[in-house]
Amino acid sequence: MPDAGPIDCDVHPFVPSLKALHPYLDRFWRDTFIRRGLEELNSTSYPTVNPLTARADWREAGGKPPSTPARLAANVLDPMGTRLAICNCLYGVQLLYNEDMAIALTRALNDWIAREWLDADPRLRASIVVAPQNPHAAAEEIDRCAADPRFVQVLMLVSGEAPLGKRQHWPIFEAAQRNNLALGIHAGSAYRHPVTAVGWPTTFTEDYVNQAQAFQSGLTSLLAEGVFTKFPDLTVVLIESGVTWLPAHAQRLTKTWKGVRPDIPWVVQAPDEIMRARVRLTVQPFDGPPDARGLERILDHLGSDEILLFATDYPHWQFDGLEALPPGIPDGLRRKMMVDNPLRTYVRLKQTLGETVA
Amino acid sequence: MNVDVLNRSGVRPAASVRAAIADCDIHPRITGTKVLEPWLSRQWREHLETFGMTHRQPFEKGAAYPKSQPLASRRDAWPPGGAPGSDLGFMAHQHLDPNNVALGILNPLTPSGQGAMNPDLSAAVTHAVNEWQVAHWTSRDARLKASVVVPYEDGEASAREIELRAGDPNFAQVLLLTRTAEPLGQRRYWPIYEAAAAAGLPVGIHAFGFGGWAISAAGWPSHYIEEAVGHAQCCQSVLTSLVLEGVFERFPTLKIVLVEAGFAWAPPLAWRLDRNWARLKQEVPRAARKPSEYIRSQVWFTSQPMEEPEPRTNLLDTIEWMGWDRLLFATDYPHWDFDDPAxxxxxxxxxxxxxxxxxxNARAVYGL
Structure with a gap:
């Protein structure tokens, strides 16, 4: 597949309003939302007006984030020659306290994604959004959606009710593994806890910067609880996590593990080795140093050319123009990030590409 | 590093051939609030006897996450009949003399009164701890300098304690802990920074504390290792708050020393801050300059627990990115994850x- 376009591992279909999901809800829930006046469930993690939530030139007339596959195609897929793009829908289903409501909305959301996005553009693939408030129902939803091979990943937020690796979440991981789905962890919080470990911040900027720390803790939790040991075929993808924090975190985790291994006896391989083998990161935002030499060095610190996945994070404002990657990425690595690494990470991609992928 | 018996004395070169060092994180142990009684009023002595001192954590005594070793200490750091870090003679014999420590910064931890639930008790006990540091440590060994422990959840009371110590050569810095009730950049803590800057004292912010919040943004993890590693994330959040709330802009002479949280995370955090500041600075006007500029000029980092990359020379890149004048060596004596200067x-x-x-670097930061 030498001339194939890039595989974009993070684009966001924006739900224009809860009304868009009405056709996919059963009558009870549709009536409930109408009766109770519920019109939208956008998260505080991405306020719709915030400049980061949607790049200015990608917003719809009137200022809303772009909400159709046609706009996605016109804004990035066509001009970038994108071969495939993975839709990660961010909608507040994980934030709800009523788990029945969350389950109903999750089903509607996944059906909406399949009908309104995947059916509309053959380049699109998607993540199965799950409500971890009820892990068993989440696992059922994974099994239900996985019948459609265009779903290639399970999507969770980095900060939910409990640390990611906790055993209560394991039915989700088990369902992901048995369906050959990657486990995607996306920035964002259900706000059960402050987004910092030292209390609530005062600005969006602070909230957003702290997502990187949330990912560090989330990765620690997945590792410490034994998720990588228990689910040997599960690949974890950190999405919109920032990238450059990874080496320092892996080093600290590895050093501490050497000191206190009996605390987590099921972890028998060094954490940095586990991460290189099992964790992938999308490259927007990259959070790199300002100079070419620095970029070269931090790429070297990452210790692998197989862990980075090309992504635009569309329509979030991470870059201007059409060059989504930080300048100075070597050609060989670019190709791996854009094609080889996504195909290895998302094993179901090949199923739908059939013979065209060697 | 985690072995039961560690007899280092046999492998150690003589102090005379080792260059003098500064150790910016030594923990003198307060063996109990009893030792503070000479400096506590009768009201607070009786209070401690009757009600004790509680923190925002589950257990009356001991840590929320049981440590990996008794008192999180080196097995060989227990003086005869006492607790690690409680005996100056033993500490001098085991650490200060053989490692040729010319300057040692004392950072007393629990029960220092910091983060105690009762704010008035916190003020009384921290004051007593400062007197105790002078009486038991700095007045007996000129190599050692104390930290002004303050009841940090009460900014005004903290400022009063700092003013009391201003100009006193026994004290080298003000000490805060990272895990507070709110992120440390927020305005309730500004009287601390104002008083410290006025007194010319750096503010050391040491990992740990009792803010009552989970140590991850997704809640309480299960294991000690998660808490131990998590302190690096806490410290990143603290630094983010200090920058974005405008503390460095408001107090341009303030020096912040981040203690026992590692440092290799600092350059990537500065890149992330710069990148988002460039896009969103309208929201954070109190951070008038690029975040990395504040960090490069007003923040220092102690070295322990030092990240250990493979290959180890990658650490040179990290130090280059931070600046060679930013890193302060520290051992964390007598704790189990002690970094040996050799x-x-x-x-x-x-x-x-x-x-x-x-x-x-330590001499420059502390003006000693």
Whole structure:
């Protein structure tokens, strides 16, 4: 597949309003939302007006984030020659306290994604959004959606009710593994806890910067609880996590593990080795140093050319123009990030590409 | 590093052939609030006897996450009949003398009164701890300098304690802990920074504390290792708050020393801050300059627990990104994850670089 376009591992279909999901809800829930006046469930993690939530030139007339596959195609897929793009829908289903409501909305959301996005553009693939408030129902939803091979990943937020690796979440991981789905962890919080470990911040900027720390803790939790040991075929993808924090975190985790291994006896391989083998990161935002030499060095610190996945994070404002990657990425690595690494990470991609992928 | 018996004395070169070092994180142990009684009023002595001192954590005594060792200490750091860090003579014999520590910064931890639930008790106990540090440590060994422990959840009371110590050569810095009730950049803590800057004292912010919040943004993890590693994330959040709330802009002479949280995370955090500040600075006007500029000029980092990359020379990139004048050597004596000055920085350094990290940077920050 030498001339194939890039595989974009993070684009966001924006739900224009809860009304868009009405056709996919059963009558009870549709009536409930109408009766109770519920019109939208956008998260505080991405306020719709915030400049980061949607790049200015990608917003719809009137200022809303772009909400159709046609706009996605016109804004990035066509001009970038994108071969495939993975839709990660961010909608507040994980934030709800009523788990029945969350389950109903999750089903509607996944059906909406399949009908309104995947059916509309053959380049699109998607993540199965799950409500971890009820892990068993989440696992059922994974099994239900996985019948459609265009779903290639399970999507969770980095900060939910409990640390990611906790055993209560394991039915989700088990369902992901048995369906050959990657486990995607996306920035964002259900706000059960402050987004910092030292209390609530005062600005969006602070909230957003702290997502990187949330990912560090989330990765620690997945590792410490034994998720990588228990689910040997599960690949974890950190999405919109920032990238450059990874080496320092892996080093600290590895050093501490050497000191206190009996605390987590099921972890028998060094954490940095586990991460290189099992964790992938999308490259927007990259959070790199300002100079070419620095970029070269931090790429070297990452210790692998197989862990980075090309992504635009569309329509979030991470870059201007059409060059989504930080300048100075070597050609060989670019190709791996854009094609080889996504195909290895998302094993179901090949199923739908059939013979065209060697 | 985690072995039961560690007899280091046999392998140690004589102190006379080792260059003098500064150790920016030594923990003198307060063996109980009883030892503070000479400096507590009758009201607070009776209060402690009747009600004790509680923190925002589950257990009356001991840590929320049981440590990996008794008192999180080196097995060989227990003086006869006492607790690690409680005996100056033993500490001098085991650490200060053989490692040729010319300057040691004392950071007393629990029960220092910091983060105690009762704010008035916190003020009384921290005051007593400062007197105790002078009486038991700095007045008996000129190599040691105390930290002004303050009841940090009460900014005004903290400022009063700092003013009391201003100009006192026994004290080298003000001490806060990272895990507070709100992120440390927020305005309730500004009287601390104002008083510290006025007194010319750096503010050391040490990992740990009792803010009552989970140590991850997704809640309470299960294991000690998650808490131990999590302190690096806490410290990143603290630094983010200090920058974005405008503390450095408001107090341009303030020096912040981040203690026992590692440092390799600092350059990537600065890149992330710069990148988002460039896009969103309208929201954070109190951070008038690029975040990395504040960090490069007003923030220092103690070295322990030092990240250990493979290959180890990658650490040179990290120090280059931080600046060679930013890193302060620390051992964390007597804790189990002690970094030995003889082996902790296995890099080929120039004489100047080695001197900077092991001694001169500390002298410059602390003005000693």
């Amino acid at each position: 082996t902790a920085l296995p890099l080929k350094l120039t004489e100047d670089q080695r001197a900077a990290i092991f001694r001169e």
